[in-house]
Amino acid sequence: MIINAQGASEPQTYVDRVLEHWHQDEDAEALVQGARRLTRGEARRRLFGLGHALRRQGLAPGDGVGLFLANRVDSVLVQLAVHLIGCRVVFLPPEPGPGELAALVEQSKARAVVTDPLFARRAADAAGRSVHAPVLLSLGPCEEPCADLLALAAECPETRPDAVPAPGADEAVTVLYTGGTLGRPKLAAHSHRLYDALVDLADNASEDSGPAVFPTMDPDTDRVLVATLLTHGSGHLTSVQALVTGSVLVVLPEFEAGAALAALREERITATMFVPPMLYALLDHPECGPGAFPALRRIVVGGAASSPSRLQQAVEVFGPVLSQGYGQSEALGIAAFGAADLASEGARRPELWRSCGRAISDVDIEIRGEDSTAALPVRQVGEVCVRGETVMLGYYEDPERTAQALRDGWLRTGDMGYLDAEGYLYLVDRAKDIIVTGSTSDNVYSRVLEDFLLTLPGVRNAAALGVPDEEYGEAVQIFLATAEGTDVDPDEVAAAVTAELGELYTPRRTVLLDRLPTTKVGKVDKKALRAAWASGAMDRPSVSA
Structure with a gap:
């Protein structure tokens, strides 16, 4: 439990748990990014300064703060600071296009957006489209008209900001983007119960x-x-x-x-x-x-x-x-x-x-x-x-x-x-990725097919998609990333699939690539593969069923 200034106890949050460690052995390392290394004491003081700086932007407990950030030490600290002052974290990942990003900021009711300087132009465009007119802050100087949050934090006290009421059981404290369609993103909202569960898992x-x-x-x-x-x-x-x-x-x-x-x-x-x-x-x-x-x-x-x-x-x-x-x-x-x-x-x-x-x-x-x-x-x-x-x-x-x-x-x-x-x-x-094909419209599970393809010599990565087919509605199409210096024969691949998984899984077409496109988080980007295929941007070697 945490004791506030009035002597009353406050429920402990996961940020309190982090600070318990950062108050001990202050010279031990806490955060590292290349040559940049922060001790526990430095990380704690920087966190408190960021909390005060965010408060001075008029943010109150329960307000949403969009985080449009790259992987860096300060990004970790800002996320902690938002929760420290009782605000709601709204993660803004780099995948969405301008319209989707603007809709995400708008739907999440973000009162402020903190951006990495690399993303400042996109962040300014998204914030400018929102009727909520969120404050735009940057983790360092940038060309866009926004305040430098790090500079503001450097001028703030290095003591913990005043305690805030604990969030309610059904109050969203973190919002994660899960995709969606233009103008209507899907935002998964989590309560503090998620963090309580993570602390319990760490303890036990x-x-x-x-x-x-x-x-x-x-x-x-x-x-x-x-x-x-x-x-x-x-x-x-x-x-x-x-x-x-x-x-x-x-x-x-x-x-x-x-x-x-x-x-x-x-x-x-x-x-x-x-x-x-x-x-x-x-x-x-x-x-x-x-x-x-x-x-x-x-x-x-x-x-x-x-x-x-x-x-x-x-x-x-x-x-x-x-x-x-x-x-x-x-x-x-x-x-x-x-x-x-x-x-x-x-x-x-x-x-x-x-x-x-x-x-x-x-x-x-x-x-x-x-x-x-x-x-x-x-x-x-x-x-x-x-x-x-x-x-x-x-x-x-x-x-x-x-x-x-x-x-x-x-x-x-x-x-x-x-x-x-x-x-x-x-x-x-x-x-949504199940391929329905064959004379009996049976299911082809892309995961099963991809797992098998990755056992074949010379195949480094694989993706299976359903593409339109006049006879069966959908046909199995595979994309293979092949190892350098190897010669993968599509006919042999098709024969191996048929022998192992049956004719229903036999690919009608095979595309060989140096590598498969991936999303920003590193997953195979099947949307990009579908789009490239539909636009005719790829060669279309055909393998008969």
Whole structure:
């Protein structure tokens, strides 16, 4: 508990937990970004200055603050400062176009937008379109007409701002962008219960307890690398879990395989999180080999479907340090698979390499049919539905879509999968990515096909899409990123798919690429692939079914 100036107790927040660590051993490192290194004392004082500077912009508890930030130490501190003064964090990731970004700022009712100087022009355009006229602030000087928040913070007291009332149980404290259509973004709103759950997981961490970065935390030795965007769920989750346990947080400004490997080695990283394409890029880098990272104790893989063959390759290179986590912006923690369990159980039951683990603590998972509230039997494919403390309150300012996604406390994730008899969850596709094809209009699950394609020689990454087809409605199309110096024959690929998965999965067309496009967070960008194909921007070699 925290005691305020009047002697009354206040509930402890996750920021209070971070500050408990930052008040101890003040000369120990807290935040690192390349050559920039902040001690705990420096980080705490800088955080307090940012809190005062935000307050001086007229922000009050409950106000929304848009964060349009790159990966840097100050971005971590600003996010903490917004919560410290009782305001609502609204993450503004770099993917949306101008109209979508402006709609996001407007719908989130942001009273202020804090931007990285790199994004200042886009931020100014979005803020200028909002009827709420948010204050525009920059993390450093920039050419746009906005105040330099860092300069303002340098003039503020280095003492903690006055305490604010604790947020209500159903009050949104963090809003995450999940996509949407122009003018109507989907904004997943979370309450303080999410952070309470993360603190509980850190306090009671074990190999299978949940999405904690690793099972035991030692603030004197653990160093966590955040390589995904801080404004996305994966980066936010990684950074919060590191900070609440007192670990050193090392921020990678932008992912590049060589830079990430250098950071793992030079910063003696003990834990990190990668989305699958990032992990694959590391494995394909010439400097990545067994024994190169002796300090590394945990790599969490999540954010998108992972190839079992690539996971096994990662264990061969990094050792038994690999764990999987499954979540989404609407539910940041759903299922997890601890490193020890993956190593031991995976040897006993090879199919578990395709699993994303079992439900984390205090989360329930059911598989349901379309428009059904009844759970399906074991191993029957349906929509993954979850409930628990990590599930969102709803979509911010969007009751219609909230009602579609949340029913009687259960979130319909949009992911298709099944549970086995021991409660392990297997994902087979996103509902919208299922390819319906063949004379009987059967389902082709792109995840199943992509996993198999990644076992083939010379294939570094793969994506499967459904494209319009006059005969079957949709036809299976695959895009393969091939290894340099290899010759992948589309006919041989098609034959291998047919032999392993059957004719329904046989690709009608195959496109060979040097690499697949990825989103800013590192996932394969299927929207970009669809758009490029539809526009005729790619060659169209055809493989007969």
